[in-house]
Amino acid sequence: MAQHPAHSQNHRHPDEPPPQEIARVLKGADYPMGKEKLIALARSNGADGEVMAVLNKMTDRNFDSADAVLREAMRAE
Structure with missing residues (x-):
């Protein structure tokens, strides 16, 4: 049985924001x-609803760096 694309290591679900947007x-x-x-910074920088939803799930x-935030955000999606 094939793995669903959203669950693959190299594919995001279409509704998930790309890391570069975060x-x-x-x-x-x-x-x-x-x-x-x-979250306040993201809101002031014009984050859309998808990005805000991911940040709220974290x-x-x-966080000590942007990389730490992105790692956590990718887990929270």
């Missing part, structure tokens, strides 16, 4: 930064 709305972050401040903790 990185774009977090431009200007001053790490370390907590989840709530990241673990509530301090």
Whole structure:
């Protein structure tokens, strides 16, 4: 039985925002930064509903870099 494309290692679900879009709305972050401040920054940088939904699903903790945020965001999707 073939694996569903959304569950494949190399494919995102069509409704999931691309990592570069998440990185774009977090431009200007001053790490370390907590989840709530990241969400506020993303909102002020014009994040759409899909990005905001992913950020809201993330673990509530301090992130020390953009890479840490992106890793957590990809898990939260």
